[in-house]
Amino acid sequence: MDFLYNLLIDPLVQIFTYPIFALEVLIGGLLSGVMYSLVALGFVLIFKASGVFNFAQGAMVLFAALFFAGFIDTGLPWYIALLLTIGVMVLLAMTIERVVLRPLVNQPHIILFMATIGITYFLDGFGQTIWGSSVRVLDLGIPNNPMEFGGVLINQFDMVAAVVAGTLVAALAVFFQKTRVGRALRAVADDHQAALSVGIPLKTIWAIVWTVAGLVGLVAGIMWGAKLGVQFSLAMVALKALPVLILGGFTSIPGAIIGGLIIGAGEKLAEVFWAPAIGGGIEDWFAYMLALAFLLFRPQGLFGEKIIERV
């Protein structure tokens, strides 16, 4: 009885007793959800364009952050470090396309998925071989303390992250809708063969998509790195982005954003109000359970394409 009370009644009582606190938790959750969306975006870009479920996105986040922090630690100004890291990510995308994806064209998706897990291991090892496994502090000069907005405390850093994510999504939207390359990308995402037949170079497009995903990874890596320090656990952030993906749908950019918001808010609320009832530390799996429960009602996610199957 006690357990049920703690699980079902007490959290609601607390939420209604301290509405400001609950609101703070909610906003904090939404903002951290934006950070998940940043990682999830990279997954969506690649899945849309090439049908590859890129497990290496988390490793790419870590890889980019390691290089950026490493370059800064060698004394380079931040803009040169940023340019160099962008160069590294472009090179990485081209290498992956040439060495991994091209020989595996036409293989089943699971093989490509496994290949990206191979890439994950490779990037984790490679980045740490070069830059070492110690934690690097990445200071962007953004204050990491709460600010008050109309009686509600909000973390400034999370606000900046949200603005950055918003800018990134807007930039991606413009890139996809208005540029020639963006239109080609959307064409490839719709139908590989039709795109090929109107003369869109598939291989170049894939390299571009992986580059864009790498750059999104770089942004995510910088933001997460500044928040947690640049270290191996950044690669684990990707595991948090997966439920965001299944919630939002693998093929939808708005889905990644909204999924991130739902997961972030749900996770924080559950951690603060419900976790004490069942032992705490539920952040590891709560997002998955939320996504799982959700999938039972909408198997293709919130905004995913409904797959019509024919025999």
Place this chain on the structure above:
Amino acid sequence: MLYREAGQFKTTYSADQQIFPILQDRIGFFVTMAVAFIAIPMFAGDYLTQTIFIPFLVLSVAAIGLNLLTGYAGQLSLGTGGFMATGAFAAYKLATSFPDLNIIFVFILAGLITALVGILFGIPSLRIKGFYLAVATLAAQFFLLWLFNKVPWFTNYSSSGVISAPPMSIFGVFVTGTEASHTAKYFFLLVLVTLLALAAKNMVRGHIGRAWMAVRDMDIAAEIIGIRPLQTKLAAFAISSFYCGIAGAAWAFIYTGSVEPLAFNIDVSFRILFMIIIGGLGSILGSFLGAGFIILLPVFLTNAPHMLGLNIPVDIISHMEVMVFGALIIFFLIVEPHGLARLWQIGKEKLRLWPFPY
């Protein structure tokens, strides 16, 4: 020449339907068995048995389990580590609550409990498939490990969260605990693995295996020809989890002796997935080949710099190991996406004619 089936006529149905219909395969099987049962215990020392052969046997059970689910029934799962943990903790609770229970029953009951858990987490497979399902099975992985970490009942309120296998014997010989000899452990595992592998091989040749493959190849078409997707998919999850549970129990009781939940983290799930992909999806032999490969690869990578005479700091070596591991995975996928089992098949085709050109 060496591998010719010409002239081997079958006069009965049972001869035609045996597991190894070709004489050379039967000889190969019995030679392998002889090596496993006689040569390895005689010549491999304690060290090799403990570091290579015992983990190899344990992980091949898990690989067979995952192969039944992913390779035969086509349901991608990343929750293997969680199911192995379930098996380990179920076996621990059974062995400590009922000290008189024979270890065989402990393992089987632990497998059955894991099968129930597997069915529970397999229910979403009726609605979702492919990568959505893979991500959904991660829920099992994280939730189960969290459960064993947080609920002290599972570890009998041990303060460290580590479970240790109580000493248990079979026919008067200890197979777990500190008194057990490596040879006894090895033999116990070998018999277990042989039985489980034969059962799996027969399952995939029979009615249920065919139903799994039909669902894997196209589930709607399978449904139309009268295969029930509910029963078939859940059976795949149950049987696969049964194998994984026994593998987890064997890992905790026989290989390491004591284990904490984190030993079954997501890395384990990935490693076992690697095993079946490198070994060959949809092949029992492939599960063994893949397990051998993934066990031997790190051993080789750790020792390679010494052999080459390079002197590299330890932390760099461990990073390089991860890197080379990833690169080799990609390399193998590119060279032979269908796994080592496929290479073996191609080799057999070659051996039919060799050494003649045709």
